[in-house]
Structures are given as C-alpha cells and as structure tokens.
Amino acid sequence: MSGRVLVGVKRVIDYAVKIRVKPDNSGVVTDGVKHSMNPFCEIAVEEAVKLKEKKLVKEVVAVSCGPQQVQETIRTALAMGADRGIHVEVSGKDYESLGPLQVSKIMAALAKKEEAQLLILGKQAIDDDCNQTGQMTAALLDWPQGTFASEVTVEGEKLKVVREIDGGLETIKINLPAVLTADLRLNTPRYATLPNIMKAKKKKITQVKPSDLGVDLTSRLQVLRVDEPPQRQAGVKVETVDDLVSKLRECGRI
Amino acid sequence: MAGIHILRTSRLRSTLRYLSRFSSISLTARPTTLSVNLCSRFLSCSHRHQVHAGNDGQKVSPSAAPQRLSFSRLTQDDLAFFKKVLPGRTVTDPDLLESSNVDWLKSVKGSSEVLLRPETTEEVSQILSYCYSRNLAITPQGGNTGLVGGSVPVYDEIILSTAQMNKILGFDSVSGILSCQAGCVLENLSLYLEERDFIMPLDLGSKGSCQIGGNIATNAGGLRLLRYGSLRGTVLGLEVVLADGRVLDCLNKLRKDNTGYDLKQLFIGSEGTLGVITAVSILCPPKPKSVNVVFLGCESFQKLLQTFQLCKGMLGEILSAFEFLDSECMRLLNTHLKLANPISDCPFYIVIETSGSDSTHDEEKLHNFLEKAMTSSLVADGTVATEDAKMKTLWSMRERVTEALTHEGFTYKYDISLPVEQIYQLVTDMRSHLGTQAKSVVGYGHVGDGNVHLNVTSPAKDPALLASIEPFVYEWTAQRQGSISAEHGLGLKKRNCIYYSKGRPAVALMGDIKAMLDPKGILNPYKTLPDDVR
Numbered sequence: 001m002s003g004r005v006l007v008g009v010k011r012v013i014d015y016a017v018k019i020r021v022k023p024d025n026s027g028v029v030t031d032g033v034k035h036s037m038n039p040f041c042e043i044a045v046e047e048a049v050k051l052k053e054k055k056l057v058k059e060v061v062a063v064s065c066g067p068q069q070v071q072e073t074i075r076t077a078l079a080m081g082a083d084r085g086i087h088v089e090v091s092g093k094d095y096e097s098l099g100p101l102q103v104s105k106i107m108a109a110l111a112k113k114e115e116a117q118l119l120i121l122g123k124q125a126i127d128d129d130c131n132q133t134g135q136m137t138a139a140l141l142d143w144p145q146g147t148f149a150s151e152v153t154v155e156g157e158k159l160k161v162v163r164e165i166d167g168g169l170e171t172i173k174i175n176l177p178a179v180l181t182a183d184l185r186l187n188t189p190r191y192a193t194l195p196n197i198m199k200a201k202k203k204k205i206t207q208v209k210p211s212d213l214g215v216d217l218t219s220r221l222q223v224l225r226v227d228e229p230p231q232r233q234a235g236v237k238v239e240t241v242d243d244l245v246s247k248l249r250e251c252g253r254i
Numbered sequence: 255m256a257g258i259h260i261l262r263t264s265r266l267r268s269t270l271r272y273l274s275r276f277s278s279i280s281l282t283a284r285p286t287t288l289s290v291n292l293c294s295r296f297l298s299c300s301h302r303h304q305v306h307a308g309n310d311g312q313k314v315s316p317s318a319a320p321q322r323l324s325f326s327r328l329t330q331d332d333l334a335f336f337k338k339v340l341p342g343r344t345v346t347d348p349d350l351l352e353s354s355n356v357d358w359l360k361s362v363k364g365s366s367e368v369l370l371r372p373e374t375t376e377e378v379s380q381i382l383s384y385c386y387s388r389n390l391a392i393t394p395q396g397g398n399t400g401l402v403g404g405s406v407p408v409y410d411e412i413i414l415s416t417a418q419m420n421k422i423l424g425f426d427s428v429s430g431i432l433s434c435q436a437g438c439v440l441e442n443l444s445l446y447l448e449e450r451d452f453i454m455p456l457d458l459g460s461k462g463s464c465q466i467g468g469n470i471a472t473n474a475g476g477l478r479l480l481r482y483g484s485l486r487g488t489v490l491g492l493e494v495v496l497a498d499g500r501v502l503d504c505l506n507k508l509r510k511d512n513t514g515y516d517l518k519q520l521f522i523g524s525e526g527t528l529g530v531i532t533a534v535s536i537l538c539p540p541k542p543k544s545v546n547v548v549f550l551g552c553e554s555f556q557k558l559l560q561t562f563q564l565c566k567g568m569l570g571e572i573l574s575a576f577e578f579l580d581s582e583c584m585r586l587l588n589t590h591l592k593l594a595n596p597i598s599d600c601p602f603y604i605v606i607e608t609s610g611s612d613s614t615h616d617e618e619k620l621h622n623f624l625e626k627a628m629t630s631s632l633v634a635d636g637t638v639a640t641e642d643a644k645m646k647t648l649w650s651m652r653e654r655v656t657e658a659l660t661h662e663g664f665t666y667k668y669d670i671s672l673p674v675e676q677i678y679q680l681v682t683d684m685r686s687h688l689g690t691q692a693k694s695v696v697g698y699g700h701v702g703d704g705n706v707h708l709n710v711t712s713p714a715k716d717p718a719l720l721a722s723i724e725p726f727v728y729e730w731t732a733q734r735q736g737s738i739s740a741e742h743g744l745g746l747k748k749r750n751c752i753y754y755s756k757g758r759p760a761v762a763l764m765g766d767i768k769a770m771l772d773p774k775g776i777l778n779p780y781k782t783l784p785d786d787v788r
Contacts, residue, residue, distance in 0.1 A: 014642055014643075015642070015643065016641075016642030016643060017642070018449075032543065034641075034642070036641040039643075191549075191596040191597065191637035191639075192637060192638070193597055193598075193635055193636065193637050194550075194628055194635060194636040194637065194638070195628065195635075197637075197638060198624075198625060198628060201621075239342055
C-alpha cells in the first residue's frame, strides 16, 4: 500500500476542564474554555505518522470541521508529522448542530476527492461520546471498517486489525481502502518536538466549504435541553463505631 | 554529658530488655559504646563515633540530637486537662501517634505521648497557656512534610496538630484576599480558589499534604516564586498564638499598612519557634487564562543560563516558572518511575511555564522565543504542551524527581542558594569530590531563583559518605556567600549549620528575640537556632 491517509481530528473541550452548563440550558459553555485535540484523534494521527515513517504511506492529511479555531488543532496534527491540512469551514448554527452524520458525509466526500487509501479516525469524541462517525463514513463509502483498533499491520493490499471488543480481542483482515477508528491502546502519541513545531508553521492548510463537497449540513436532531447531573450529596463523618452503627440504623440500611 | 535519646523501636526494646539483665539502663544513663552503636543506626545524621558530647573531648556531630532540656514530663493531670479542652481530640494511642512522631523522609523519630487536635484559636490559646505554666514543650505540626526534621518532636514534646483547623474564613473576589485557618491543605485552597478564578501564590510538590500554616512557618518557596514572589510579600496578615497563650491578632486584610513594626514577618519562616500560626490572610493572584509548559534540552549549563536570559527578555511578564534537572535526574525518572523522556537525551533539561491572560498573545511570544532559542542553538531539542494532561506530564518530570530519588535507597538532601552562574558547579565539584563513594549525585531545582537541590544517594545510610559530603558542601557554599538552606529551613538537622550563612551577631540577636517571645523555650525546642544560643 502506498498512498494517502486522511486523518480526522476534532477540536473538543479539554478533558481536564470542569464543564459548565449554560444558564439557558441550551448547551455547555465553550467561550473562553480551554480546547484541545480529542485524545483518540491524537492516537489516530500518531498511527498515520507511524505508517508514513515505515514508508507504507506517502502522505498524511489532517482534516477538521469547524470554525477558524480548528486550525489550531490541525496545526497540532501537522506538528506531530502530518504533511498538510484541510479545514472544512463550518460555523455558527451549522457548527452547533454538526454531528456524526454530517461529518461522515464530509469525510466520505473528501476521501473520494483526495483519493485516499485509508481513513483513520478516533473511536469517539470525548464531548459527545457518539462513536458513530467512523462507522457511518465506512457505510457511505462502502469501505470495510476496522473499529476499536488496538493494533494495525499492513499485509500487502490488506490490513490486519486487532479490535478491542467486549469479550476480548478480535483479529480481522480487511481490504483497502478502509476506515479505521483508533482505540486507546493503539499507540502512545508522540510529543511534538520543537523542530517539527517550527516546520508545521510552514505546512499548508487548505480551506474548503461543505457546499464545495456537495454536502448538506441539515441536522435531523434538535437538542431540547442540557442539564447538569444531579449534585452528589455530601457524606457524613462520624467519630466512633457506635455512631456509625446508629447512623446506619437511622437511614434504614441495617 | 549528653543523654541519648533512645528511640522506641521494637528492635531496641528487645535489646534493652536483654541489656537490662546485666545493668539498669535508663534514658539518661551515661552512654556505653553499645548504645552509641545502637543510636547511630537510628539517628539518621549522626556520625558513628560522635553521638555524645562532653568531657571525653570528642566532637559533636552538628545534626546529632541534643540533650533533652529540663521541661516537665506529661502527667495524668495534664492529660485530663487536655481531654477537657479537646474532648475526643486528644490522641494518646501509640499506633496513631506513630506517624506524627516520624518525618516524611523517615529520618527522624520522636517519642511524643500525646497529639492534640484543636479546632479553634481559642483552644490553641488555652493549650499554650497551660503548657507555659506547666513548662511542657510543644511541637507545632502541620502537614509534616518538612525535610529538615523540624515538624516532629525530638523527645516527648507534645504534638500540636493544626489538621482540624481547616476552615476557610472568607474570600474577597475583588482584591483576591483569602483568609483561612492555618490547617488548610494547600491543594484544597487551590481547588477552592480555582473555582473562583484565582490561584494560590505558591505551589509545591507536597501540595496534597502540606498545610498553609506550615508553609508560612517555613517560608516555603516552591515552583511559582519566580512569578508571584515569596510568602513574605503575599502574606498580608497572621493570627498567632504566643508561647504564653496570648493571641496576637495581626490578621488584617489590607494590601498596605505601615502602622508600626511588621510583626508578622517575625513569624514567617520562624519554623514554629516563636509562635503558633493559627490563621492567615494571603493575597492570591487571578487564575491565568493561558498556561503553556515547555520542556527543553540544553547541551551545557552555560547554554541553559543563556536560555534563561533569552527567556526573561522575550517572555518577560508571562514567565511563571523556570526549573531545571540534569541528565542524572532523567536517568532516575526513567529507571525508577518508568517516565519516558519527552525529547532526546541532553545533559540538561529545562521546564518553563508561562501564564497570561491571552492565549494568542502568549503563544506568539512563546513561539518567537522558541524559534530564537532553536536557531541560535541555545536549545538542542524541546516540546510544548498546552493541554492539561500533557502539561501535568511535563511538570511531573520535574516534580517527581524527589520521589524517584527515594527509590535509590538513602538520600542526603541539600537545598542551596547561590549566584545563578555557580549553581551547577556545586554539583560537578561534589561529583568529583565523592567519586565512587556515592551511588548518584544529582542537581535540580529552581534555577530561576538561584536555588539548587543537590542530592546524593547511596543504597543505605553511609556515615563515611556523609563525612565526605559534610562539611564540604557547607564550606563550598559559605565560600561563595550562598545559603545552606534556601527554602527548606533549618529544623533539627541544619540548626548548627546556621553559621555558614549568618554571622554571630545576627544569630545572637535571633536568640534575643526567641528569649523575648518564648522565655521558657517551650515552642519547638531543639530547632532552628543553634545549640550554642540557648
């Protein structure tokens, strides 16, 4: 196999940030909140760069959908070793309602346009936990899929994929072109080293509109309400074992 | 002649039982050669032959435990009084006392028989007033994370723990002034403040256990000193209980107050010897909106210093930390903690943190700095992190060195302040001086503040190695007008080394102040001031 790999990267709220719900319950607060690349997307980028280093692919293209800020995320992918980036411009209301169905349509269109041999995505995004985009894209392209991949080996024109499943590990062989979704144990993403960060500034990011790809962004979903999970009640500290026993009796536990 | 403090370990108990068949051993018996050997095993910093002082003309080891002063011993009446003032919070169970009697490094152990846990300043005042009248010695204890043996008793001093004094009294979000009791754990204060978009002005590796009262009594430095300054600037007020129980309320919450002598400065860094800090008001900086962490590798210490200068020039006001570690530290992190090097192997590594209010502005400055550093070959390799998880990982390369060292066996720790250019020379000279005697000799620390943590490891306690290190390290430091304890304080272990960094008239005046504030010397005896100032 020697060709182009497309890697989808998503800009999400950093996992360490405390999420706050907007006062009007329409969503979560994103303004001024720290964002970063979805951790599973990082693993996807790392895998793509590894394939390039093994000379199994010629070019790694990082793709992200969203407003201007997603270019930061694409730059991070470039700093990790991707060759160029594609920024699919989606903003405003369209961005708020952007979900796996629309993204998979965009990815499918790009995969065809770029004549990609392989599409690698993270298995799910940590903001919506959908775990759908990879699978939907494969269906739209009618390509085989290796999801929850924890190990990928190239065998000629086929891929051997070890998948993490409920019962353990499943090994499958799929034809190329294919879609892979990266699971946690696939690899450990590298630190972008300074020389690469400097080089990344000069790498190209092309802007594309969804309409250029013939994709309709209308959503079939409407978010009615977003609420915080119920507050956890504080525990009670007791001084002695006797206190503990009597308190347990009080609330009918014993 | 010195009575030896015999530590109650089960090994020693059985030995004493054996010996008691042949003679009567008491705690203040004249030491025989046998007990010298026993004690040298338990007293971490004592030299094999130099544990006892006196008429036999042998030299006293500077860190050896001093003779027990003539404080009263605990009686049942005393316990009854404490139990009345602190019901349920007077601990006498030996198992519970065990951890409070030993320091974090497990290098010194006391034999206190009672641990008190007051909740209010009033209770502390009653306790001290009583102990003053009864001539009972007290060791105030916060998080017990000190590294110089200052937070645990030497003999049977009563442990006064501030652990239950953990209430936040108030926070003004306009001025950023936080008031809290002395027993608040630093990390808890940080979490409280972060929810309100502020941060504590200090941060250290022991944040999960150390308490703000102890931090102030030590005048802790930490990782943010470069940016936010020392506690001497950020602490606005203190409430302190004096040795005789009087409550000194200097807990003002004003940024500026020039009415009379600034008493709180006496207590900051006094290591619990002038008064017990019970409440604090501290100025907190706003939480930075944009934080970046950079991990760099340099070929030489000279290049590291030049990088520091470039950093100050180009990053200026957004620089919030500049720490270094050497390749030996990296080796220990790789070997003992399985932490991989984020970049390629270099002789020196730097951790730089920037904190600012505008991420675009900060990142641009940072990128310009990094580009300059790379193109002028000051820096051989590096990486940048903007996400929390990655930043924590990069910081752990510096913060966990202390932990990695504990896996080597026994560590001799030195915390030295020197002119910045000379910091690493100490490590290099120590390495050639010790040769193969030591397992590892490492240097790391707050290079931005001119403070190096020199650590020498050996598989087990090695008195010969100690004899090679001390007084060489102190003399080396004194020759360059450095400080033999930059931020750790003097505690028990370094009290007699004070003369390497302070002249006799200054130390004598310290003694006068101690005598004035604590005439009976009941507050944390045997600590901070040298034995000859009593």
